[in-house]
Structures are given as C-alpha cells and as structure tokens.
Amino acid sequence: MSVEFPAMSKAFTRESEAEEELEVVPAALPAKNYISPAGYARLKSELKQLVEAERPEVVRTVSWAAKNGDRSENGDYLYGKKRLREIDRRIRFLSKRLERSEVVDPAKRPKTDQVFFGATVAYANAKGEERSVKIVGVDEVDPGHGHVSWISPIARALLRAHEGDVVRMRTPAGEEEIEILRVEYI
Numbered sequence: 001m002s003v004e005f006p007a008m009s010k011a012f013t014r015e016s017e018a019e020e021e022l023e024v025v026p027a028a029l030p031a032k033n034y035i036s037p038a039g040y041a042r043l044k045s046e047l048k049q050l051v052e053a054e055r056p057e058v059v060r061t062v063s064w065a066a067k068n069g070d071r072s073e074n075g076d077y078l079y080g081k082k083r084l085r086e087i088d089r090r091i092r093f094l095s096k097r098l099e100r101s102e103v104v105d106p107a108k109r110p111k112t113d114q115v116f117f118g119a120t121v122a123y124a125n126a127k128g129e130e131r132s133v134k135i136v137g138v139d140e141v142d143p144g145h146g147h148v149s150w151i152s153p154i155a156r157a158l159l160r161a162h163e164g165d166v167v168r169m170r171t172p173a174g175e176e177e178i179e180i181l182r183v184e185y186i
Contacts, residue, residue: 033100034117034150035137040103043139047094055087097139106185113163113183117150121158122182130181135159 035043058080065077106118115121120134135155136147148155157169158180166179 032102033097033137033139034104035101035139036118037103037105039137039140040098040101043094043098043101047091047098050087050091050094055084055091058084058087101137109185111185115158115161115180115183117159118185119158120182120184120186121180123158123178123180125176125178133158 062080065074071077104117122132124130133146133148135150138149141149157167161167161180163180163183166177168175
C-alpha cells in the first residue's frame with residue numbers, strides 16, 4: 001500500500017542542498033579566551049556593527065526583494081538570504097567568543113622581566129637574528145605585525161621565562177634555542 005503526501009510548501013525547504021549551515025569553529029581553541037582590552041573592544045565593535053547596522057539593512061533588502069514576486073530568480077532575495085545566514089553565523093561566533101573572553105590588561109601588570117600574556121618580547125635565535133613578538137589572544141593574531149597567539153609554539157616557549165633566559169622552541173625543523181633579550185609591557 002502506497003501513501004502519497006501533499007507537496008511541501010517551499011517555505012520549509014532549502015533553496016540549495018549544498019548550502020549547509022555549519023558553524024566553522026577551529027577545534028583546538030582553548031577553554032579560556034584571553035584577550036587584551038583593545039582586542040575585546042574590536043570584537044565588541046564588530047558585533048555591534050553587525051547587529052545594529054548590517055543585519056537590519058540586509059533584512060530590509062530581503063523584505064523588499066521578497067515583495068517583488070518570484071523568489072527563485074530574484075538575485076537580491078537569494079543573495080540577501082545567503083548574506084543574512086553569513087551575518088547570523090558571525091554574530092553567533094562573536095557572541096560565544098566574547099562570552100568566554102577573559103580580558104587581561106598588560107598595562108596593569110607590575111613591572112617584571114618575566115614573560116606573560118601581553119608581553120612584547122625581543123629575542124635572538126642561534127644565528128643571531130633578532131626578532132620581536134607580542135603575545136596576544138587567539139582572536140588578535142597578526143603575524144605581519146609580530147602579534148602571536150598565547151597558545152602558539154613561540155609563545156609557549158617564551159611564557160614564564162625571564163629576560164636573559166635561553167629557551168628551547170620546537171619547530172618543524174627540530175628544536176631551536178632562543179635567547180630572550182627584552183621583555184616589555186606596552
């Protein structure tokens with residue numbers, strides 16, 4: 001015996017099966033999200049911009065496009081719905097990151113030559129090449145400006161060491177010794 005079901009309303013189907021709404025979050029993120037006050041402010045500002053400006057504008061566009069009739073060939077509607085999903089996904093991600101954030105202000109740290117979160121560290125490798133890195137939160141990484149995550153291999157090697165110490169860092173080429181030249185909190 002075969003049972004036939006009435007056709008499902010288009011409102012309950014996806015426009016494209018390929019458009020899966022999977023939230024992409026790196027698996028190796030730490031439980032605590034240490035972040036500087038400036039980094040926290042940037043994330044908060046981005047969230048506010050998305051919620052108060054971008055999302056309402058896209059909703060208005062989608063609403064207008066939906067009134068124009070056939071939605072299957074309506075570029076404004078299709079693009080708007082896709083952009084709305086992207087914005088909502090980013091809002092969820094930022095909300096979770098901010099909720100788990102622990103703001104650490106390096107400027108409030110007592111003067112020390114020991115490396116902690118927020119330190120700017122100048123070091124030299126065995127070849128005598130000098131480099132400088134600032135240890136920041138996962139959401140603030142900017143290799144071009146020397147900002148490395150506190151969970152990166154270089155930061156893990158440097159953390160808790162003192163100015164003048166020689167530490168070992170694991171690299172793809174093997175272990176490397178680096179000497180800490182200066183530690184600053186700026």
